[in-house]
Amino acid sequence: MNVLIFGASGMVGQGALREALLATDVDQIFVIGRRPLVDHHERLTQLICEDFTQLPQVIEQLPVIDACFFCLGQSSSGMSEQQYHALTYELTLSAAQALVQKNAKMIFIYVSGAGTDSSEQGKSMWARVKGSTENVLLDCGFSAVYLFRPAVIQPLDGILSKTASYRIFYQLMPPLFPLLKRLFPQHILTTRDMGQAMLNAVRYGYPTSILEVKDIATLAKQ
Template identity: 30%
Template sequence: MNFLKKRYFIIILIISYIIYLNNIEIEDNIFNMENNQINNNNNNSNNKIRAIITGASGMIGEGVVQNAIESDEVEKILIVGRRESGFKNEKVKEILHNDLSNLTNIQNEFIGYNSVYFCAGISSVGVDNETYHKISYDMPMEMLRKVELVNNIKSKDDNNFTFIYVTGSGTNENSWSNWARVKAKTENHIIASNFNKTFAFRPGFIQPNIPGLKNAYKMYKYIGWLYPIGRSISQNGFITLREISQAMVKASTNGYKSNIINGSDIVKLARS
C-alpha cells in the first residue's frame, strides 16, 4: 500500500511539473531575440564541427560525446575533464585536468576548435554556495574566456564559434533558489560573450536512450516508466538524451531563433 501511495505521489509531482513547464512563455525571456544568430551557413558552410566537450563522465556529456562520434558533421572531439571518460575513437582526444576553473596550462589545446558543449555540472543538493558557484559559473566562464583568447575572438561578428551550456528547466535570475540564480547568471554572461552562437539548453526529464551508457542516472531505472506518459502530454518537459545531443550539433551548424533552448526547442532542433 505504501508503494502505491509513493507512486501516486510521484505521478502528482510529475503532472504538476508538466503544468509548470507548459506555462513557460518561451518567447518571454530576458534576452533580446533580435540579436540571436539564426543561420550562418553562408559563412563557412563547409566547416566541420570541432567540439570541446566537458562532463563526459556524466550522463549528458557521455551521450553528447557518443552522438558526436557518430555524427558526420563532427570532425574532431576534445574531451576535457577530471576523470577518464573511457572513449577510444580516432575522432577523440582527451585531456585530464584537475581544476576546470583554471585552464591556463592547457589553453593552447583549444586552438582550432569551433564549438564548446559544456555539459559538466553538479546537483545543488548538499553543496555549499561557494562550491556550486565555482562549478556552475567559474568553470564554464573559464572555458569560454580561454577559447576566446587562444582563437583570437574579439567580437560576435569575427567568428562562427558556438558555445552551448547545459543548465536546467527552472533557471531564473529572480528565483528564491541559489542554483537557479547562479545558472541564470552563467547563461547571461555566456550569451553576452563574443561567441557568434550561444545557447543555454534547459532540459527537464531526460530519457537516457543512447545504447551502452555507463553513466545513466540510477533513478531512471525506477522512474523511466513515467517518460512515455509525460512525453505524450508535454515535449517541453520530457525529451531524450539523443535529442539533446543531436540538437547541439544542429545548433552549431544551423543556429536557432532563440538563445534559450527549452525542451520543445530541443526537439525541434533535433528534428531539423
C-alpha cells in the first residue's frame, strides 16, 4: 500500500511514520509538511508545502495513495474560533477534497480527540470545530473514513512532542505511565498503538467510523 502522512513531525505523526516504515506491506510513504524531516529512507518521499493554500497543487504531484493518515493538529489555546477553524476545518477539508478527487477508493484516517462534539453545539470551541471537521470528512466520498479520538498518548521510541509544555509534561510522566495504564486502561495509548491502529484500520477495517480510546487500543492489537 502507499501511505500519505500529514503532521509527520508531530508526536502522533512520528509514531505513524515509524510504524509505516517498519511495516512490510507499506510500499511507499509520502509526507507533506512545511519543513523537511530528519528521517531519510528509500521508501520515504517528502513534499514540502510552505504555503498550505497551495496544498491541492502539491497533492496533484502524488501517485495513487491508498491511505491518508491526517495527524496534523494544533492546540486551540490563545486562538479565536475563526483562527482555529481555518487551521483545523478548512485545512483538513482542502486536503480531503483534493485527495478524494485523485482517488475516491482511499481510506482517510483523521486524528481528532477525546471529547470531540459531533453535534457541533457544545460550549467547547475546539470540540465544536473538531466535530464539524469530522462530520464533513464523513461526507467527502472516501471508501472509508476513520476518526480517531485519543486522550493521553505516551510517546515511545524517542518520540517527542513539538509543543514545549507537552514535552515537559511527558518528561515528568514516564514513572507514572505504568500505574496510570493499570488504573485507567481505557484512557492511555502509546504512539505505537496509534501507528499500528492506523495501519490495521487500512488492512482490516473497523465496524465504526468513530474510534474512541478503547477502539484504538483494540485495533492496534489485531
